Amino acid sequence: MLRGVSLEVTAGQVVHIAGSNGVGKTTLLRVLAGLLTAEQGGVSWQGRPVTASFEAYAATLAYLGHSDALKADFTARENLCHEVGLRRDVTAAEIDDALARVGLAGCRDLPARVLSAGQHRRLAMARVMLSAASLWILDEPFTNLDHVGVVLLSGVIAEHLDAGGAVIIAAHQPPAIPRHTVRCVELA
């Protein structure tokens, strides 16, 4: 599907992957996240191929895919507790802070199945924020978000970049990240 793709991301950098529908943006992100194996070539992180120590690579990575990866029967808080808890020790206060930050403080004890699609996206965002990962791979992160949500997410991404993180975003619209220039890679 993809051929001759080469991409490098350094700390504090945000890369926007653009391209028409079906060109392979998601496939590229899944290869970068290590969920798919490339037929040829490979992915390296800090100079080492990620396949050499996949678990260590995964621990430094936060992936937001097409699906929000939420359990419908868990509450907002339980979802975060469960998914972030698999990666690192997370306190209830941290989770409540993150939920307040993404504007879900009032819904924290509601099961995810009653939340709207936009609220699911916000909850998935809170998971990425709490993951303490240095590389964020976000597949269409702005889908279903309202205007306030888009501004909020752009702000969160800017903070992550300020802290020395790296972000790869696949999206149709070029993201506007405050204080940072977005490098665009067009797939054709």
Place this chain on the structure above:
Amino acid sequence: MQTSITQAMALIYRGDLILAFRRWEQIAQPVVFLAMVTTLVPLALSPELGELREIAGGVLWIAALLAALLGLEFLYRTDHADGTLEQMLLSGQPLALIALAKTAAHWTASGLPLVLVSPLLAVGLGVPANALVVLMTSLALGTGILSSLGAVGAALTLGLRRGSVLLSLLVLPLAMPALIFGARAVDMAIHGEVARGPLLLLGAMFVLSLTLSPLAVAASLKISQE
């Protein structure tokens, strides 16, 4: 600080059990199935306790095996559909041990209830009280074997359409040895013999499937993402 693998396993185990209890019909279904089959047998064959006792071991084991098979499909299906499986793969934890925790949770929610109701149903089929311990032990090991084998099947058939048909075709032949020795153990106990031999064989099968299946599940889950 990164979560240790024991903490992660405990989290997965507890989370899966909470989810299972919130969708309690998944827990109830196998138990109801087992209860129905064992109550229908006397109606269809003979209400004579002496005759029922002769076939009780086999009936209980077949019904329990098929009942346990009912819940297998849900083991990874919802995780795959809602995207949490991806996050599990990317959690940075060893996948085989995560799979082991999920199998354990699945057994607690689907196998253990069958083991717990089995004495009640067995008495209805004329099984003497002194055979009940053997029955429960054999079923505990048998459902454990089926959960382990079934986890491999469930992981392999993920993402396939009509995967559930394939799942039973994959798992049931592998569970045949357990059925043979399990039903034999119960039968021996009913006739007052010592059932140590078949039980030990069942135990060996259980250990084998429990140790090998997490590795196979981990490999299958990775393939399911392709």
